[in-house]
Amino acid sequence: MSVQPSLPTTEVELGDPLPVLGSDVTVPLVTGGEVPYAALDYAASSPVLASVWNDVASYVPYYGSVHRGAGYLSQLSTDLFEQSRETVREFLGCRADDEVVFTRSTTDSLNMMAAVLPAGTKVYVFETEHHAALLPWRDTELTLLRAPGTRHEAVEIVAEALAGHDPERPGLVCVTGASNVTGELWPVAEITEVAHAAGARVVLDAAQLVPHRPVDIGELGVDYVAFSGHKMYAPFGTGVLAGRADWLREAEPYLAGGGASRRVVRGGDGFCVEWQHGSARHEAGSPNVVGAYALASACRALRSQGFASLVAREEALLRRTLAGLAAIPQVKVLSLLGDCAPRVGVVSFVVEGWNSSHLASALSAEHGIGVRDGMFCAHPLVRALLGNAPDQPDECGAPEPLAPGERPVNAVRASFGAGTPVEHVDRLVAAVARLARDGARWTYRTEAGRCVPVR
Ligand code: PLP
Numbered sequence: 001m002s003v004q005p006s007l008p009t010t011e012v013e014l015g016d017p018l019p020v021l022g023s024d025v026t027v028p029l030v031t032g033g034e035v036p037y038a039a040l041d042y043a044a045s046s047p048v049l050a051s052v053w054n055d056v057a058s059y060v061p062y063y064g065s066v067h068r069g070a071g072y073l074s075q076l077s078t079d080l081f082e083q084s085r086e087t088v089r090e091f092l093g094c095r096a097d098d099e100v101v102f103t104r105s106t107t108d109s110l111n112m113m114a115a116v117l118p119a120g121t122k123v124y125v126f127e128t129e130h131h132a133a134l135l136p137w138r139d140t141e142l143t144l145l146r147a148p149g150t151r152h153e154a155v156e157i158v159a160e161a162l163a164g165h166d167p168e169r170p171g172l173v174c175v176t177g178a179s180n181v182t183g184e185l186w187p188v189a190e191i192t193e194v195a196h197a198a199g200a201r202v203v204l205d206a207a208q209l210v211p212h213r214p215v216d217i218g219e220l221g222v223d224y225v226a227f228s229g230h231k232m233y234a235p236f237g238t239g240v241l242a243g244r245a246d247w248l249r250e251a252e253p254y255l256a257g258g259g260a261s262r263r264v265v266r267g268g269d270g271f272c273v274e275w276q277h278g279s280a281r282h283e284a285g286s287p288n289v290v291g292a293y294a295l296a297s298a299c300r301a302l303r304s305q306g307f308a309s310l311v312a313r314e315e316a317l318l319r320r321t322l323a324g325l326a327a328i329p330q331v332k333v334l335s336l337l338g339d340c341a342p343r344v345g346v347v348s349f350v351v352e353g354w355n356s357s358h359l360a361s362a363l364s365a366e367h368g369i370g371v372r373d374g375m376f377c378a379h380p381l382v383r384a385l386l387g388n389a390p391d392q393p394d395e396c397g398a399p400e401p402l403a404p405g406e407r408p409v410n411a412v413r414a415s416f417g418a419g420t421p422v423e424h425v426d427r428l429v430a431a432v433a434r435l436a437r438d439g440a441r442w443t444y445r446t447e448a449g450r451c452v453p454v455r
Contacts, residue, residue, distance in 0.1 A: 015313050018305060019050035020233065020419030027368045030442045030453045035368035038424040042231070043180050043208060043346045043415035044372055049233035055297040056236070056290060066287045067259060067280070081289045084296035085279065091299035092225055092242050093216035099249075100242045101279045102292050106207040107132040109226035109241035110174070112282060113203050114140065116251035121170040124161050124200070126154070128336060128381040133174050133205040147384050150338050151187045158191050162198035170247075171200030177209030181376050181385065181413065183318075183346030184337045185213070192221040201244070207231055211417055212314060212344035214307045217242065229295035232302070233418070238291030241282075249277055257284035302418070310418050314345045317416055317425050321347055324429030330354075330436040334385045334411055345420070348376070348413040350386065351436050356412045357451040358399045359432075362440045363412075365453040367431040369424070372413045382411060399444035399451045 017023075026034040039047055059080065064073030066081045085100045094100065103109045114136035117123070123137045126145045143161055148154035158173060165171050173195045178185050192202045201223035206215050211232040217225055224243030229236060253260040253275055260281055263274040275281055302310065325331045330352040335341065351359055360373035375382040383390060386407055393409070402408060414428055443454045 014316050014422060015309060017313075017421050018233075018301070018418040020047035021050060021053055022047050023419065023421075029368060030365040030455070038367075038369040038427050040414040040416055040420070040424055040428055041370050041372050042211070042417040042420070043183075043376075043413060045230045045235055046211060046233050046417055047419050048235055049298055049301050049419070051301045052234050052294050052297045056294050059293055060290070063290065066289045068286070077289050081287055081292050084289075084292040087296035087299050088240055088242065091296075091303060092240075093218045094242055095218060095244075097245050098217065098243055099245045099279050100240060101248065101282050102287060102295075103226075103239040103241055104237055104288075105230070105239040106205060106226045106228045107136075107239075109239050110203070110205065111136045112241050112254045113172075113174075113224060113226065114138075115254050116247050116282070117172065118170045118247060118250065121172055122165065122200075124158065124171065124173045124195075126157075126175065128179070128378065128384065129174065129176055130180050130205065130207070131377045131379070132207070133176060134378075134380075137174075147336060147381070149336070151185075151190075151341055154337070155187055155190045155194055159194045159198075162195060162200055165198045165200055167199030169199075171195070171198065173200055173202045174205065175202065176205040176207075177215065178212060178344045178346070179336065179378075179381070180208045180346060181348050181378050181381055181411075182334055182336050182341075183208070183343035183348075183415070184335065184341040185209075185343065186337075188222060189220050196221065203243070208344060208346060211302070213311065229291060229298065232295070232298045234291070234294035234298040236288065236291035236294040238288050238295045240295070245278075248279075248282060253284060254282040255284040259287070260284035305418070314417065317420060317422065318343060318345050318347070320422070321345075321414065321416075321425045321429060324426070325349060325432065328429075328433045328436050331432060334382075336381065336385060345417055346413065346415040348382075348385075348411045349432075350408045350411050351432065353401050353404075354408065354436070355398055355400065355402060355451065356408050356410045358440070358444055359435060360412050361399075361444055361451040361453065362435055362442065363428070363431055365444075366435075366441055367427060369414075369428055369431060371428070372415075374410045376411075376413060386411065398446055399440075 025037045027037045064077040066078050089100050123140045124143045128147045195202045203224040204222040206225050206227040210227040228239040334348040356373045363369040
């Protein structure tokens with residue numbers, strides 16, 4: 001295995017990673033001893049930024065109820081919650097009349113989006129989306145868009161589909177900013193231009209984009225943005241749906257309850273309810289102030305570090321990873337939009353002859369590396385990338401080598417970000433090279449559908 005000599009080799013050349021919790025955690029190896037844990041599963045949930053943790057720790061003694069208490073700490077917590085909303089608004093470059101609604105996650109945000117669509121809305125979604133973007137539209141007329149082979153084709157497919165869209169009818173295109181499987185960046189601004197020309201709106205699934213790239217609603221032109229705190233270094237159960245106020249204002253509340261209601265009176269056999277306007281309309285129940293504050297803290301940290309340096313560093317890590325994997329003949333890196341498509345730090349791959357679950361298990365047990373294996377909640381996309389049929393069984397926990405020519409049913413995904421040291425990606429490349437060449441040093445078995453080391 002060789003890494004190209006022109007690639008930066010030290011943290012000094014790359015710049016230091018941002019401090020994250022867990023960077024000094026060591027994990028046991030089945031082969032004996034301990035190593036520092038290499039967290040390469042940022043796309044699932046990133047580690048906590050130390051600055052986010054410090055902010056949360058400083059606030060927690062002052063924790064109180066939000067929008068429902070007269071006491072000092074309730075007032076303080078309410079102020080902090082609303083200030084957090086303003087921080088997110090600035091972070092996203094929202095238009096003056098956009099709403100910022102705190103949710104539980106991207107999944108929650110996109111389900112909220114589906115719940116507030118005006119009657120008769122037609123939704124357009126690529127079949128390659130994450131399930132959180134693919135599945136919430138069950139009560140809506142849905143057009144599934146086929147998988148594109150390039151960024152340019154993605155725009156063409158949207159244009160073709162929307163050519164027949166009745167501009168009098170509400171329309172919504174849901175598109176990801178960066179794929180959680182390939183890391184590839186989708187041409188969001190171009191898709192938005194096409195959608196708007198046809199009279200449709202765009203909701204951006206920014207779950208994998210926000211931690212890696214600046215997301216500016218004004219610049220991209222999108223109408224709504226959805227993302228999660230736990231993928232951007234703030235894992236305290238908060239997400240965001242931000243965007244145009246009208247559909248949010250006119251819809252029934254996403255959740256019914258306290259906080260969303262202004263006035264409730266007995267009427268007839270039930271109640272007459274005057275619902276709140278603005279974000280409170282869709283934030284029923286006691287808000288998650290710790291989560292919102294943590295998410296806002298992460299926004300501040302990324303902004304103050306500057307995306308220019310974060311992107312430059314991540315791209316250097318990505319080049320290093322891709323070059324290292326390319327030098328291993330048995331490895332195939334998955335790509336939908338072509339090798340030239342820009343990516344964030346998310347790389348999925350398969351290794352010839354290996355069941356991906358077995359490989360991921362050996363990376364963890366023998367090398368202390370945490371990656372994800374599976375279909376990454378994007379089953380149609382992963383099947384398409386692996387060339388597998390929809391009716392092929394997806395079970396993947398067996399440790400046996402694949403038969404010659406047998407296709408893996410799932411993949412391994414390594415993902416990284418602002419807290420990743422060079423050593424983690426180098427260890428990954430070296431470990432994959434060693435496993436591909438020499439095989440596993442330990443014995444594995446299947447337990448509850450997963451491949452685990454025999455102990
Ligand atoms: N969209 C994408 C692209 C994702 O990668 C994910 C999570 O992996 C989601 C949506 C759902 O995010 P969450 O699990 O935070 O709701």
